[in-house]
Amino acid sequence: AGRLAGKRALVTAAGQGIGRAAALAMAAEGATVIATDRDAQKVGELGARGIIHQPLDVLDDAAVQRAVKEAGQIDVLFNCAGFVHQNTILTCTDEEWDFGFALNVRAMWKMARAVIPGMVERRHGAIVNMSSACSSVKGAPNRFLYGTTKAAVIGMTKSIATEYVTQGIRCNCLCPGTVDTPSLHDRIADNAAAAGSVEAARAAFVARQAMGRLATAEEIAALVLYLAAPESTFVTGQAIVIDGGWTL
Numbered sequence: 001a002g003r004l005a006g007k008r009a010l011v012t013a014a015g016q017g018i019g020r021a022a023a024l025a026m027a028a029e030g031a032t033v034i035a036t037d038r039d040a041q042k043v044g045e046l047g048a049r050g051i052i053h054q055p056l057d058v059l060d061d062a063a064v065q066r067a068v069k070e071a072g073q074i075d076v077l078f079n080c081a082g083f084v085h086q087n088t089i090l091t092c093t094d095e096e097w098d099f100g101f102a103l104n105v106r107a108m109w110k111m112a113r114a115v116i117p118g119m120v121e122r123r124h125g126a127i128v129n130m131s132s133a134c135s136s137v138k139g140a141p142n143r144f145l146y147g148t149t150k151a152a153v154i155g156m157t158k159s160i161a162t163e164y165v166t167q168g169i170r171c172n173c174l175c176p177g178t179v180d181t182p183s184l185h186d187r188i189a190d191n192a193a194a195a196g197s198v199e200a201a202r203a204a205f206v207a208r209q210a211m212g213r214l215a216t217a218e219e220i221a222a223l224v225l226y227l228a229a230p231e232s233t234f235v236t237g238q239a240i241v242i243d244g245g246w247t248l
């Protein structure tokens with residue numbers, strides 16, 4: 001059987017990191033997973049694991065419409081795509097601002113907007129949005145645009161949850177601390193010069209979690225699974241922190 005047996009789940013940014021781990025976790029629980037990513041090659045690797053995959057750039061409105069139409073019934077949407085800009089209120093550029101909101105916020109709106117009519121028809125659906133502990137939950141240095149966009153994700157999540165609370169659709173978001181994923185390695189590399197070394201830059205990220213370690217993508221995927229599965233049917237509109245004690 002499995003906790004998601006008979007369910008169909010669409011995942012954005014499933015090519016690597018948390019999206020990939022969530023796609024695998026949901027498939028392991030019996031869901032038919034449609035894994036999408038801008039990077040066709042990366043998401044294509046999931047084909048060997050028996051997962052339906054297709055390229056999808058969530059910034060492309062027409063492609064989003066098409067992908068959702070082709071996917072047919074969608075019981076679970078995991079809106080995972082997002083980018084972490086490292087900037088402050090003074091260094092953030094107009095281009096970064098527009099890109100950050102387009103990817104981290106607007107694309108989630110467009111994805112959710114595309115799947116909701118089908119969910120309303122079936123009076124059934126779970127939308128899981130990717131926020132961050134760095135959002136309205138907590139500030140972090142050099143995360144001006146990122147924290148601003150991820151706070152917006154929490155607001156959007158509560159709005160969707162409110163509109164559809166009596167129609168069988170739940171919407172929640174998760175707020176992870178620092179997770180060991182490929183893009184974190186890029187951020188560590190970007191910070192190495194300022195921190196003195198790659199090791200020092202990595203240690204600074206590790207130190208944020210009171211547990212003294214990073215999360216694995218699989219630990220975060222377990223929460224995505226919970227929010228997607230029937231065991232969370234009374235949970236909606238929540239921003240759930242999963243951060244190894246960063247916000248303690």
Ligand code: NAD
Nearest residue numbers: 013015016017018038057058081082176178179181182183
């Ligand atoms: P990642 O950043 O390593 O990978 C991101 C994936 O998104 C890549 O496969 C990339 O191809 C894809 N992508 C980028 N732009 C896209 C687009 N326009 N359309 C479709 N796909 C696109 O993965 P990650 O670190 O697991 O991050 C995933 C999400 O989790 C992001 O929203 C991020 O903000 C959030 N998050 C990450 C951490 C962390 O520490 N890694 C912590 C909290 C929240």
